[in-house]
Amino acid sequence: MKPPAFDFLRPDTVAEVLDTLARHGGAAVLLGGGQSLVPMLNMRLSRPAVLIDTLRLTQTAVIEDRGDTIRVGMGVRQAQLEHWPALPRRLPLLARAIPWIGHVQTRARGTVCGSVAHADPSAELPLCLLALGGHVHLRSRRKTRDLPADQFFAGMMSTARAEDEMIEAVSFPAAPPGTGHAFREVARRHGDFAIAAVAGIVGPAGATLAIAGVDDIPRRFALPAPGDSALDDALDGIAWTLNARDDLHASARYRRELVRRLGRAVLEEAAACRI
Structure with a gap:
């Protein structure tokens, strides 16, 4: 497919971008790398009247x-x-x-x-x-x-x-001293959209777990640190709190199980690599 017709602008300054956005509002779309936007244009999921290419804004x-x-x-x-x-x-x-x-x-x-x-x-x-x-x-x-x-x-x-x-x-x-970080995700193939992705941070004040691919937006939770007996119950509660969904790639039940398993694994890894 081909995108619908639109005006194409390639401004040299940020001020020109802001002027265009002020004039056209929601009818204007910014083009950065285009790795998500261009496929959406071709499938006509996005129909801007004006496309603003920011490639020249090297500053x-x-x-x-x-x-x-x-x-x-x-x-x-x-x-x-x-x-x-x-x-x-x-x-x-x-x-x-x-x-x-x-x-x-x-x-x-x-x-x-x-x-x-x-x-x-x-x-x-x-x-x-x-x-x-x-x-x-x-x-x-x-x-x-x-x-x-x-x-x-x-x-x-x-x-x-x-x-x-x-x-x-x-x-x-920036990462403060005494904090460990870890990341894991599951996808059908490397580079595909994540079925579930988790980021774990463990520091002196406790643990943070953030989750993507399960709910409509990424979610962040404060949790007990690894080694605390309450961690598994907390992960189970989070898994059921999320608005998990069934789709062609995985069921909601599978995504919730990934939250439990990946969540524990990523927090243990973060705790092990505290600096």
């Missing part, structure tokens, strides 16, 4: 280490973050999760902020952003605002971004 392809947080600009491709030398030390959860995203070819094109904006409930980057308690930095012609990840994701492929806003950057808290 936004910057990773900034700000001490407590790592700020990733809208132009940063997933491969750029994957090969950032400080990633294993500063963001160990992402160092473990990014190799699970699609394939080498798609990571070379796809952007970090584009994945967050797309808000696929199975996606690894929104899951990591939520697990770490990161923020989404939004900008329009009128103002800027920051939203915690748990306030940004509103539903399946739905977010709190206003029609005249773009994601200027996302920020991830």
Whole structure:
């Protein structure tokens, strides 16, 4: 299939992008890496009047280490973050999760902020952003605002971004000392959408488990640390709290069982690799 007709713009400045969004609102769509958007255009699941290609905005392809947080600009491709030398030390959860995203070819094109904006409930980057308690930095012609990840994701492929806003950057808290991180997912094949994905963080204050692929949005939970007798009951309660669904890939029951098994395994691994 071919996409419906649309106007194509390739601006040279962020100001031009914001002006276009202000004029066209929901009729305009930003094109970052296009790994999700282009197939949706071809299947006519997305029908924008204006497509804004951000390829020329090289000034936004910057990773900034700000001490407590790592700020990733809208132009940063997933491969750029994957090969950032400080990633294993500063963001160990992402160092473990990014190799699970699609394939080498798609990571070379796809952007970090584009994945967050797309808000696929199975996606690894929104899951990591939520697990770490990161923020989404939004900008329009009128103002800027920051939203915690748990306030940004509103539903399946739905977010709190206003029609005249773009994601200027996302920020991830850097890993503090004494914290361990782990990531696992199950898919039919490597690179496929996750049937279930889990991110675990264990620190002095306890454990955090974030889950994707099971509910309409990624979910985050505070849990007892591995070794606590209450952990299994807590995981069982979480599995039944999630709005798991049946589809062509797996049943809701199977997804809940993955939450129990992967959840325990990922928290034990995170506890074992605390730094």
